[in-house]
Amino acid sequence: MSEIRLHSYFRSSTSVRVRVALAMKGLSYDYVAWNLRTGGHRSPDYLAINPQGVVPALEIDGLILTQSLPIIEYLEERFPDPALLPSDSAGRARVRALAAMIACDVHPLNNLRVLRHLETTFGADAEAQATWFRHWARATLDPMEKLLASAPQTGAFCHGERPGLADLCLFAQLLNNRRFGLLDTEWPTLARIYAACMEIPAFRAARPEEQPDAA
Numbered sequence: 001m002s003e004i005r006l007h008s009y010f011r012s013s014t015s016v017r018v019r020v021a022l023a024m025k026g027l028s029y030d031y032v033a034w035n036l037r038t039g040g041h042r043s044p045d046y047l048a049i050n051p052q053g054v055v056p057a058l059e060i061d062g063l064i065l066t067q068s069l070p071i072i073e074y075l076e077e078r079f080p081d082p083a084l085l086p087s088d089s090a091g092r093a094r095v096r097a098l099a100a101m102i103a104c105d106v107h108p109l110n111n112l113r114v115l116r117h118l119e120t121t122f123g124a125d126a127e128a129q130a131t132w133f134r135h136w137a138r139a140t141l142d143p144m145e146k147l148l149a150s151a152p153q154t155g156a157f158c159h160g161e162r163p164g165l166a167d168l169c170l171f172a173q174l175l176n177n178r179r180f181g182l183l184d185t186e187w188p189t190l191a192r193i194y195a196a197c198m199e200i201p202a203f204r205a206a207r208p209e210e211q212p213d214a215a
């Protein structure tokens with residue numbers, strides 16, 4: 001039995017991704033909360049775990065892993081059942097591309113440190129920040145909707161009939177979007193996949209409001 005500790009913040013969508021993966025794979029873990037609003041992730045204690053000062057970080061059997069997607073890939077390799085990636089190369093490339101659309105092209109733009117920089121350097125208030133983020137979210141989620149709606153590989157989930165890496169990222173991002181006034185109804189296929197994820201206990205349990213540090 002592995003000893004696992006997840007460094008997390010209830011509202012962090014990158015932590016949501018890892019929480020879903022851990023739950024799907026039936027792995028139990030200790031939850032260590034770092035409050036991003038009060039700068040807990042910039043404390044010397046946390047920087048000693050992850051010098052980048054972002055969550056999540058995963059400690060497993062003495063190893064410290066950072067970056068949500070590599071953490072999930074590590075879990076996938078060590079605990080392959082149930083699989084979060086397809087068995088064929090083309091399928092894996094498609095799922096990783098969908099995950100990257102969220103993880104590389106959407107999520108970084110709603111990150112706390114990015115929004116704070118907009119405020120302190122350019123004087124953007126909360127509404128200006130939200131308008132800015134909505135623009136960039138749509139720039140990726142609009143084509144993602146088209147891509148998913150038209151591809152034969154799309155099923156109940158992003159790829160086929162079982163949830164995987166792309167669904168973890170999409171689910172977490174749609175949760176985040178609400179804080180910026182973006183409604184899932186803009187993207188019917190994404191909304192349908194989100195609803196399918198919500199049927200699964202591992203996804204529901206990973207939501208911010210279910211975490212011990214939920215405020």
Ligand SMILES: N[C@@H](CCC(=O)N[C@@H](CS)C(=O)NCC(=O)O)C(=O)O
Pocket residue numbers: 011012013014015036041053054055056066067068069103111112113114
């Ligand atoms: N690419 C990283 C991003 C990690 C990240 O930026 N996490 C956010 C929370 S979702 C964070 O810690 N933000 C702190 C800050 O912006 O100051 C990953 O996927 O793990």
